[in-house]
Each structure stands twice: as structure tokens, then as C-alpha cells.
Amino acid sequence: MDMAQHSRFHLVYDGPALTEHKMNVRALAPALLAMGDLVERANEILNGNQAKVSVNVNASFKSGSFGVDLELAQSLWQKVLDFANSHPVTGILAIVGLLGLGKDTVKGVVQVVMWLRGRGVKRIEPLSNGLVRLYVDNDHMDIEERVLQLLQDYKIRRGLEGVIGEPLQKEGIETVAVVDKDAKKVIVSIDRVQAGYFKAPEPEExxxxxxxxxxxxxxxxxxxxxxxxxxxxxxxxxxxxxxxxxxxxxxxxxxxxxxxxxxxxxxxxxxxxxxxxxxxxxxxxxxxxxxxxxxxxxxxxxxxxxxxxxxx
Missing domain, CATH: 2.40.50 (OB fold (Dihydrolipoamide Acetyltransferase, E2P))
Known part of the structure; x- marks a missing residue:
């Protein structure tokens, strides 16, 4: 009996340095480790010890880029064993969506960071149905409370910096994208100009x-x-x-x-x-x-x- 939920997505690094389908291990290894930390931390925040996740990697190639197939597996055994006392588990598909890396259209952490563009949130207003409204200057965005919870976590922000911000600082890497290979659709794409948005803010003590x-x-x-x-x-x-x-x-x-x-x-x-x-x-x-x-x-x-x- 398979008591695990799976999610797959394709992470692509693109630029002149990758025309021969090669990526310097000093850039790739930290990025993959950061992806593992990012997903594990999101699962920890949303599920506590009710479910565990693992990140498996398969390299794939496309002309002019370096792609990585990521398979995320979430064990639900703990939920089954402790069903009577547990809170509902946020599945791995939902976690990926809340991070902004999933196939479904959702305002996840990545989308909020790109909307903020390094600007500070002036006010947070609770709404109904598990939503909150972020106010920045004369603009606002409505997001899920769970997205806000992830957005405010320093380890989540450091994970995004490692996956997106730091690789884009490397010479010859100009774009990081998440691609749905089956639908041949780009889910999210970040370029070098936007890399600074993903630098993790220093947390308040x-x-x-x-x-x-x-x-x-x-x-x-x-x-x-x-x-x-x-x-x-x-x-x-x-x-x-x-x-x-x-x-x-x-x-x-x-x-x-x-x-x-x-x-x-x-x-x-x-x-x-x-x-x-x-x-x-x-x-x-x-x-x-x-x-x-x-x-x-x-x-x-x-x-x-x-x-x-x-x-x-």
C-alpha cells in the first residue's frame, strides 16, 4: 500500500554558461540543497511532525539550458497512525503550490516576493476564508494566511535565495524557471534583474x-x-x-x-x-x-x- 503523495516539477537554469548542458557543481549543489531545505521547512511549518518529505533529483537536458527534474515525496504514515489526534495534513501538491512552484495558478511565496520587489509591507489586514491583505504603498495583494506564514519564515526565504537568487548571481546564468513539461508550460520564470528580490531579509531579533x-x-x-x-x-x-x-x-x-x-x-x-x-x-x-x-x-x-x- 503506497502511503505517500508525490509531486514532480522541472527546474531549469538557463543562460550562456549552460549552452553545453553543463552547470558548475559549485552553483548546482548548493541550489539543490537549498531546494531540499525549502520544501522540508515548508512541510515542517504546515504539518509539524505529521508528515515527512523527501526531494529526489534527476538531471535532464535541453538545448541551451540545464534542467533538473525534482520529485517530492511526502509520507503520510504518521497521519494514518495518529488520525484521531492529528490536524489535517497539507499535501505536497498544496505545499508546492503555496511556495509558488506548483502547476495550479496560485499566489504563492514566489509570486508575492516578485510583487513586493523588495518593498516592505506597511500593513496586514485579516480577511475572511483564511485570507489576508498585504498593503504596500498604494497597492495591495490578497493571499492565503498559509502563504504569509511561509513568507515570514527566515529559513523559507533563505531557501528561495539559495534556489533562485544565488544561482542568478553566477556569471552566465540569466534565468531560473519552473516548467510543467507535460503541458509544455512555464509556471514561473525569474531573470537576473529580479534576483535581488529573493535575497532573504535580515530577521528581526x-x-x-x-x-x-x-x-x-x-x-x-x-x-x-x-x-x-x-x-x-x-x-x-x-x-x-x-x-x-x-x-x-x-x-x-x-x-x-x-x-x-x-x-x-x-x-x-x-x-x-x-x-x-x-x-x-x-x-x-x-x-x-x-x-x-x-x-x-x-x-x-x-x-x-x-x-x-x-x-x-
Missing amino acids: EALQEDEYATSLQVLNLAFQDGNKWRFTEGGGNTYYATVSDYEFLKRVQLNQEQFAKDDIIKARVRRIQRLTKDGLKADYEVLEVLEHRGASPKVQLRMDFGPTQQD
Whole structure:
């Protein structure tokens, strides 16, 4: 029993450099990897862990271009096993359409990026039936909420940059197109002039949590210049750089009133700010106040048993 859904499309790179049906592996390999990342990320956003996708590649040739047949397979076993508790799965045909690479006419991510032309969205207005309206300058476009969800994801935008934007920066590659070979129809075509539209915007960093706590820190590296960060560990592999903003403590250090030996320990009040960045979860640390400073050598327990008191 075949519990998988398939989609096939033809990705074509065209230009003077490809007249002999050759494409530099340094351009092709990253583009194909980016296509895999793009489809897998879209499936992850829309389906979570309910379905898995795979991207298979077959090279094909046409005069003056380099074409790649892509077969996308989506396993639906997880949906069958967890049917009672699962949300409806977005099929691979729909995923390709929402990305703007499918045979059906739809305003997918690719079409929205080409419409935006690098312009920023001024306002997003929710509509009915799962649609939203994007406003740019005096223009607007209505798209599915799912397309907006993909459009706003940094990994999706990086995938499109890898498949479309970066190859078009290579000398001799002038066009990237998705073609329906059966219908002999070009689904979407992007030229070198439009390549810049597909450069992924830098994502905004999002502050997730800020907290303050008292902890013991082992000093690994000191910084004696203003603005430099000290390196600490809290033990258990949690090592980080932190700004020390306790002015009185720093003044004592500069006057040699506080002297440090290797791996000295301070008890301090610390502020931690966690941020979501394009590279994942990050944290910034600041030592607000040094409460205590002691050496790293543990104390030896002295056994002082004097025995029973002697009576004269």
C-alpha cells in the first residue's frame, strides 16, 4: 500500500554558461540543497511532525539550458497512525503550490516576493476564508494566511535565495524557471534583474525573556579594558561572556583592592536576556552586582574531636 503523495516539477537554469548542458557543481549543489531545505521547512511549518518529505533529483537536458527534474515525496504514515489526534495534513501538491512552484495558478511565496520587489509591507489586514491583505504603498495583494506564514519564515526565504537568487548571481546564468513539461508550460520564470528580490531579509531579533538571579560564577578570563566582557562559568558546561557593570567592584579591581587568582569565584546578581535570532536562541548576560569574592580552593573539613573533658 503506497502511503505517500508525490509531486514532480522541472527546474531549469538557463543562460550562456549552460549552452553545453553543463552547470558548475559549485552553483548546482548548493541550489539543490537549498531546494531540499525549502520544501522540508515548508512541510515542517504546515504539518509539524505529521508528515515527512523527501526531494529526489534527476538531471535532464535541453538545448541551451540545464534542467533538473525534482520529485517530492511526502509520507503520510504518521497521519494514518495518529488520525484521531492529528490536524489535517497539507499535501505536497498544496505545499508546492503555496511556495509558488506548483502547476495550479496560485499566489504563492514566489509570486508575492516578485510583487513586493523588495518593498516592505506597511500593513496586514485579516480577511475572511483564511485570507489576508498585504498593503504596500498604494497597492495591495490578497493571499492565503498559509502563504504569509511561509513568507515570514527566515529559513523559507533563505531557501528561495539559495534556489533562485544565488544561482542568478553566477556569471552566465540569466534565468531560473519552473516548467510543467507535460503541458509544455512555464509556471514561473525569474531573470537576473529580479534576483535581488529573493535575497532573504535580515530577521528581526525577538526578546523572549529577561530575568535576574543570584548565582556563583567561576572567573575564567578577566577584561581590564572598559567595555570588554569577562568570561565565566556556572558549572555544568554553562560558560558565557558577560558585561560587568558593577562600577564599585571594577574600581576596586583597577586599584588592586580586588586581586584574582586562577578560577576565583564570585557570588553575583546576574541579568539574563534571551533572544530569538536567525541563528537560534541566544542569551546576553550582565553582572549587575558582585556580592562576594572568594578563592577557588575548597576548604578542608577539620575534625576537632577533643574527647571527654578530663576531671582533676
